[in-house]
Amino acid sequence: MKRLFLSSSFNGVSKLFSSFANEELKGKTVTFIPTASVPEKVNFFVNSGRKALSKLGLTVDELEISTATENEISSKLQQNDFIYITGGNTFFLLQELKRTGADKIITEQIDSGKLYIGESAGSMIMSPNIEYAKGLDDCKKAPNLDTFSALNVVDFYPLPHHTNQPFKKAVEKIIAAYESELKLYPISNSQAILVNGIDVKVESK
Numbered sequence: 001m002k003r004l005f006l007s008s009s010f011n012g013v014s015k016l017f018s019s020f021a022n023e024e025l026k027g028k029t030v031t032f033i034p035t036a037s038v039p040e041k042v043n044f045f046v047n048s049g050r051k052a053l054s055k056l057g058l059t060v061d062e063l064e065i066s067t068a069t070e071n072e073i074s075s076k077l078q079q080n081d082f083i084y085i086t087g088g089n090t091f092f093l094l095q096e097l098k099r100t101g102a103d104k105i106i107t108e109q110i111d112s113g114k115l116y117i118g119e120s121a122g123s124m125i126m127s128p129n130i131e132y133a134k135g136l137d138d139c140k141k142a143p144n145l146d147t148f149s150a151l152n153v154v155d156f157y158p159l160p161h162h163t164n165q166p167f168k169k170a171v172e173k174i175i176a177a178y179e180s181e182l183k184l185y186p187i188s189n190s191q192a193i194l195v196n197g198i199d200v201k202v203e204s205k
Contacts, residue, residue, distance in 0.1 A: 036088025
């Protein structure tokens with residue numbers, strides 16, 4: 001059964017994750033992927049997410065997809081208990097996941113029941129296609145990405161930072177442009193989308 005915890009800002013909703021996981025977190029290990037933040041100047045959220053996971057008692061095992069070996073990517077994604085992908089540039093993230101084959105391993109792990117945690121870009125790549133993210137991220141930062149087709153783990157489109165600055169207007173524009181054609185799920189920094197098999201709900205902290 002697919003289990004996903006999709007957020008805008010994990011630090012703001014970590015308590016929600018604790019109850020969603022519904023298991024003892026102490027002693028468990030999470031594969032922490034900060035790849036989306038690599039081309040970004042602002043990346044304070046990476047450290048915030050890392051600290052929030054540690055506070056929950058999890059061991060954080062970092063995996064930088066853009067520089068890791070094939071073996072490292074494969075073993076960490078398969079052996080650790082959870083997978084976490086931070087925010088940043090969604091297009092760069094997808095480019096690196098596809099280039100390394102990590103996208104396939106992640107979807108296989110999710111399909112086999114491993115709990116996945118997404119934050120902002122990490123949430124959006126679960127959708128069928130990330131073209132809608134152009135309103136938030138610069139797709140030129142992923143010059144080798146030849147398709148916007150994403151991991152297609154969910155049939156909807158998470159839209160982070162709804163009502164939150166500095167993204168408020170950008171998110172409103174995306175809603176206006178795509179709401180008639182895409183199943184958008186706008187969430188604020190204090191909300192998360194909880195996916196349990198076919199059950200999908202938005203919860204606020």
